């Protein structure tokens with residue numbers, strides 16, 4: 003196990019079994035030898051489905067020839083996770099939210115017709131009424147908005163800006179010029195204070211830079227590895243090459259080209275590259291390659307991959323399973339919301355790789371007999387900066403304590419921190435810094451638009467959002483909210499407006515969360531109302547638009563959210579409703595993006611007024627639906643208590659004899675940690691924690 007010090011390490015745990023690299027290379031299938039598409043494949047649906055959407059940037063070539071293998075699979079595939087979902091209680095006992103919304107729409111329509119005294123129309127069948135209403139709505143929107151749309155589009159186009167978008171909306175009003183004045187005031191104030199402290203700051207910066215130079219491997223100290231242009235020159239074995247082909251990866255992306263050779267050498271790595279640039283395979287490929295040569299006489303868990311959310315861990319598990327599809331490497335997924343028992347029995351078999359969220363992993367460490375991390379040789383943290391946030395210190399310390407000191411550690415994020423104090427916690431060994439794109443930059447294919455919300459007009463956000471989504475961004479659109487309640491409420495509003503929306507946040511059951519993502523992925527809903535639970539890492543193919551209902555308070559969080567579109571070299575659009583208090587964030591966005599990628603979008607007043615009144619009309623319906631849900635929840639909770647009490651009585655002896663599960667944090671500790679995490683992640687604004695404890 004002395005591989006970390008060795009100069010060239012292809013194996014895990016057994017230096018004697020280093021393969022003959024040349025032989026392995028020669029054994030690789032001739033992937034670049036592309037056959038021509040035959041007539042049947044040409045123009046076929048399947049071949050089309052494999053074509054990259056939008057503009058594909060260099061570094062993202064998908065191999066259309068899959069060498070007789072299946073079509074390129076979705077990375078967001080929950081088939082395996084679904085198999086270990088916990089059983090739902092009382093399924094179908096109450097109406098679903100969508101049913102409630104449909105019922106409410108129908109009742110509102112009937113009430114309208116009754117008020118107009120049109121009894122004939124009231125006899126139209128239920129379905130016809132809903133359809134009729136939908137098409138009425140569409141006509142209304144389309145016909146009324148043609149002119150406005152033109153105006154709005156040209157406003158958006160003409161507003162490509164060369165600095166911070168002025169965000170003054172329709173020009174000329176008094177109010178506008180007042181705001182302009184206050185804007186310049188804020189700027190000059192901050193410049194003044196910047197001037198005063200700049201000398202001190204540069205001193206601090208220098209000290210910090212010196213610490214970084216001492217901590218990270220200097221570029222010239224790092225191993226001299228070429229940046230291979232293809233996977234075939236990386237000396238990967240045939241099985242891994244087949245896995246890559248199965249995923250449709252023909253050429254490495256820059257982060258993969260830079261990282262894979264370093265990781266194969268056993269180096270510790272801090273990797274940063276823009277969202278959607280292929281970081282997952284950048285760590286999975288070298289891990290799997292090295293595991294191929296592990297000693298096989300005893301089963302040992304050698305690799306631990308930590309992800310901040312359940313969905314991300316499931317996604318990573320999926321990619322890993324597909325990449326390892328032609329190997330004998332076993333992987334276990336350990337996340338909350340899925341069956342604890344199933345995970346326990348899988349862990350007993352000592353899978354080669356464990357992919358986990360920290361909370362559930364600690365639960366297993368404490369309570370699953372014989373599970374330990376004593377033989378971990380590689381530790382990976384995906385979205386590492388998130389997991390190094392202050393609030394998660396205790397969890398991380400517990401996990402790091404359980405891993406051997408001598409191991410390879412790899413950290414990845416689109417907003418990777420180089421804060422030495424944070425990294426020291428992980429006891430890295432002279433990590434190599436791999437930063438592919440300028441830090442804090444958004445994906446190249448992304449256009450960022452900003453829509454101004456006037457001072458003291460926060461209530462206009464819903465109308466603005468509805469107008470944008472009804473008229474322009476009609477599908478494959480993810481919308482981010484600061485709270486679960488806001489996301490839920492907007493799902494109801496969209497439903498009542500006749501738009502197909504799903505929701506994704508921590509108030510849903512795990513089944514509900516997976517279902518929401520699947521429905522969105524498969525186009526059964528056009529909009530996904532999400533909290534920051536979905537901000538990081540999720541890879542849903544073909545998201546065209548990300549909308550921020552409110553601007554996040556931290557810039558990295560903004561970058562992760564908008565990074566759900568324009569992935570893998572494609573193009574996409576992010577739209578942010580921006581208020582007065584968001585100016586700092588707006589400036590950062592402008593500063594870190596090419597000028598032609600920043601635009602201002604103006605929603606005309608007339609349109610805004612129309613949607614404002616539509617939304618206002620829905621207030622009572624929304625309230626009624628939420629009240630009904632609350633009532634059902636109370637009934638459900640009461641029933642659960644009864645079942646629990648009955649179980650306690652019926653199975654008293656068995657329950658008493660079970661070993662007690664232990665928790666590493668008390669409820670109070672958890673709450674404190676959560677509060678710290680909230681403050682670091684969401685700035686001053688109190689938001690709910692998007693990180694899964696389990």
Ligand SMILES: Nc1ncnc2c1ncn2[C@@H]1O[C@H](COP(=O)(O)OP(=O)(O)OP(=O)(O)O)[C@@H](O)[C@H]1O
Pocket residue numbers: 061062063064077250251252253254255258275276277278279280281282283415416538539540541565569570
């Ligand atoms: N070599 C490659 N060739 C073609 N497509 C690739 C390649 N590597 C990754 N991809 C695809 O690019 C997309 C983004 O990859 P991935 O999810 O790993 O990005 P990421 O950098 O981890 O993003 P984030 O920072 O948002 O987590 C995925 O759909 C993946 O299948």
